[in-house]
Amino acid sequence: MPTIFDQLLERFHVYLAGVESDLVADAVARIDWDMPFRPLEARPLDCLRHLDRIVELAPPDIRPLAQLVADHRDELHWGQTYTAADFGQAFIDNYGWLEVLGTRGHFVNDAVAAGLLILGPGIVYPDHHHIAEEIYIPLTGGTEWRRGEGGFRIREAGEVIHHASNVNHAMRTGKEPLMALYVWRGGPLAQKSTIGAEGRG
Ligand SMILES: [Fe+2]
Numbered sequence: 666m667p668t669i670f671d672q673l674l675e676r677f678h679v680y681l682a683g684v685e686s687d688l689v690a691d692a693v694a695r696i697d698w699d700m701p702f703r704p705l706e707a708r709p710l711d712c713l714r715h716l717d718r719i720v721e722l723a724p725p726d727i728r729p730l731a732q733l734v735a736d737h738r739d740e741l742h743w744g745q746t747y748t749a750a751d752f753g754q755a756f757i758d759n760y761g762w763l764e765v766l767g768t769r770g771h772f773v774n775d776a777v778a779a780g781l782l783i784l785g786p787g788i789v790y791p792d793h794h795h796i797a798e799e800i801y802i803p804l805t806g807g808t809e810w811r812r813g814e815g816g817f818r819i820r821e822a823g824e825v826i827h828h829a830s831n832v833n834h835a836m837r838t839g840k841e842p843l844m845a846l847y848v849w850r851g852g853p854l855a856q857k858s859t860i861g862a863e864g865r866g
Contacts, residue, residue: 759785
């Protein structure tokens with residue numbers, strides 16, 4: 666019987682492998698998917714209350730992954746990089762990530778970190794940047810994303826968003842929550858993002 670963690674990695678991999686993007690295909694091909702399991706304690710967060718709505722919003726190709734995460738949310742090791750001192754308590758109550766693979770995640774990988782980000786409705790994730798290159802795929806639609814000097818634009822589920830090293834980016838949600846898949850590579854994989862707009866726009 667595969668464990669919940671094996672199923673998580675499998676559904677994560679299957680979804681990513683089906684995304685039609687050269688950038689994503691390259692990232693998928695460079696990951697050795699036969700990774701050691703890392704036992705981690707369950708660590709639920711307040712933002713997990715949004716998962717039922719996230720499953721409803723997820724398109725059919727994303728639903729198997731979203732449903733598995735929702736069903737087993739309390740068994741997974743969720744993280745937060747920020748504190749209330751960074752963006753306020755409302756942000757902390759509506760934010761969290763799950764590292765599926767990486768230097769801290771459920772599966773050991775020292776070259777790539779990848780996982781899922783949750784943001785509740787009505788949340789602004791202000792400008793930030795980091796050394797690692799990042800690929801984001803929103804798994805629910807209708808949220809607004811901004812990159813570099815550009816303005817906010819609505820991104821739909823399944824779109825591929827690329828943030829080069831140290832390029833600023835920000836997101837904001839409307840009435841609905843967001844779940845997004847992220848891939849970090851080419852930099853320190855557990856770095857806390859630098860907040861503010863000093864990065865390369
Ligand atoms: Fe980022």
